[in-house]
Amino acid sequence: xxxxxxxxxxxxxxxxxxxxxxxxxxxxxxxxxxxxxxxxxxxxxxxxxxxxxxxxxxxxxxxxxxxxxxxxxxxxxxxxxxxxxxxxxxxxxxxxxxxxxxxxxxxxxxxxxxxxxxxxx
Numbered sequence: 424x425x426x427x428x429x430x431x432x433x434x435x436x437x438x439x440x441x442x443x444x445x446x447x448x449x450x451x452x453x454x455x456x457x458x459x460x461x462x463x464x465x466x467x468x469x470x471x472x473x474x475x476x477x478x479x480x481x482x483x484x485x486x487x488x489x490x491x492x493x494x495x496x497x498x499x500x501x502x503x504x505x506x507x508x509x510x511x512x513x514x515x516x517x518x519x520x521x522x523x524x525x526x527x528x529x530x531x532x533x534x535x536x537x538x539x540x541x542x543x544x
Contacts (some may be wrong), residue, residue: 437482
């Protein structure tokens with residue numbers, strides 16, 4: 424398996440783990456890997472109180488299992504959040520039935536199989 428294929432496989436495994444975590448916690452998945460010319464949204468889901476959430480998933484597969492502020496800065500830097508917001512606006516334009524929901528942006532980080540959910544990034 425090439426390095427690119429390996430990264431893609433790990434990314435999908437991370438997204439699968441994030442979806443499993445969300446569903447186990449009462450979330451409903453609306454879309455996965457929604458993309459357009461502005462970018463991609465990894466997961467769009469409704470939380471248990473019906474808030475529509477765009478979720479960025481990041482996976483790390485390394486020795487260190489401790490989270491740091493630097494990890495979160497890497498996971499969703501300001502330019503990425505801007506791209507997510509623009510892409511999310513396009514998603515809502517394509518799905519007007521979802522416009523009545525409140526919304527937010529989250530990050531789910533997977534490190535060596537451990538899930539950390541950061542709300543309101």
